[in-house]
Amino acid sequence: SQQGEEDPQALSIQEGENATMNCSYKTSINNLQWYRQNSGRGLVHLILIRSNEREKHSGRLRVTLDTSKKSSSLLITASRAADTASYFCATDIRGSQGNLIFGKGTKLSVKP
Amino acid sequence: KAGVTQTPRYLIKTRGQQVTLSCSPISGHRSVSWYQQTPGQGLQFLFEYFSETQRNKGNFPGRFSGRQFSNSRSEMNVSTLELGDSALYLCASSFGSGGGETDTQYFGPGTRLTVL
Numbered sequence: 306s307q308q309g310e311e312d313p314q315a316l317s318i319q320e321g322e323n324a325t326m327n328c329s330y331k332t333s334i335n336n337l338q339w340y341r342q343n344s345g346r347g348l349v350h351l352i353l354i355r356s357n358e359r360e361k362h363s364g365r366l367r368v369t370l371d372t373s374k375k376s377s378s379l380l381i382t383a384s385r386a387a388d389t390a391s392y393f394c395a396t397d398i399r400g401s402q403g404n405l406i407f408g409k410g411t412k413l414s415v416k417p
Numbered sequence: 418k419a420g421v422t423q424t425p426r427y428l429i430k431t432r433g434q435q436v437t438l439s440c441s442p443i444s445g446h447r448s449v450s451w452y453q454q455t456p457g458q459g460l461q462f463l464f465e466y467f468s469e470t471q472r473n474k475g476n477f478p479g480r481f482s483g484r485q486f487s488n489s490r491s492e493m494n495v496s497t498l499e500l501g502d503s504a505l506y507l508c509a510s511s512f513g514s515g516g517g518e519t520d521t522q523y524f525g526p527g528t529r530l531t532v533l
Contacts, residue, residue: 335518347421347507347524393460397519403450403465403511404473405519410459 309337309394309408317414324381326411328394329374335397337370337377338405341390348393351379386417419443421510421525429531435496438528440508442489448472448513449491450522451483454505463506466491467513495530503532 312327328337336355340348352368354361354377361368367380381388391412395405422441430436442449450473451463462475466485483493489510495502509522 338521340522340524345505345527345529347526348509348522350521350523353521395460395522400517401473402517402519403448403467403513404462404475405450405522406462407452407460 309396309406311392311394311408311411313411314409315412315414317416318384320384320386320415320417322384322415324384324388324413324415326379326392326394326413328377328379328408330377330394330396330406331375332396333399334372335399337368338395338397339366339368339377339379340393340395340407342393342410343390351392381413384413384415386415389413389415421508421523423506423508423525423528425528426526427529427531429533430498431533432498432500434498435494436498436530437492437494438506438508438530440491440493440510440525442491442508442510443523446510446512446523447489448511449485449489450509450511451491451493452507452509453477454507454527455503460507463493498532500532503530505529 309330338353339351342348354370365382370377391410393410395407448467450465465473485491505527507527509524
């Protein structure tokens with residue numbers, strides 16, 4: 306079964322609104338990473354948050370990590386049509402370097 | 418700095434054939450990982466190479482193999498192709514020496530393989 310599970314599977318919002326995506330995982334991790342993928346293309350790294358960190362920001366992105374609940378969230382503020390993409394969380398499991406376990410992703414649609 | 422490149426970008430093969438995909442990592446990166454992406458299974462890890470050695474392997478049959486050269490370029494090979502091997506194959510590179518931790522992965526655009 307997937308290590309990371311994103312929720313919701315799909316999200317549709319208007320430009321200017323905030324978008325929140327959640328990720329849950331099952332085992333101890335070194336870090337958790339968020340990636341974006343535009344339709345059928347390669348993935349683009351967004352943020353890496355380590356297991357001893359609780360929150361990280363990058364521009365309009367805010368990621369939180371709660372290791373006690375084994376969950377993370379990605380918040381995109383003031384969304385734009387260009388943010389339309391699939392968003393994946395990926396966990397780096399302890400003892401398994403080089404192998405990220407991806408969730409199935411959240412498909413975000415931002416309408417102008 | 419040039420990004421990760423993958424060749425070819427598109428490939429059409431028939432069942433039973435074999436295929437070789439190539440990945441050139443970002444200069445200075447020594448780790449290359451390969452992933453298979455399908456609508457049904459999502460992104461699944463195939464294997465990871467670091468300094469020409471396979472360091473990690475996913476749960477794929479032996480028909481899937483790979484190697485890494487001294488310049489860090491990597492190839493993956495799939496023999497005896499099956500219809501289910503149709504997928505987007507992504508490679509990702511990183512510095513790879515993160516003390517047991519997977520660092521940021523830089524992905525290539527992928528190779529879209531169609532098996533008829």
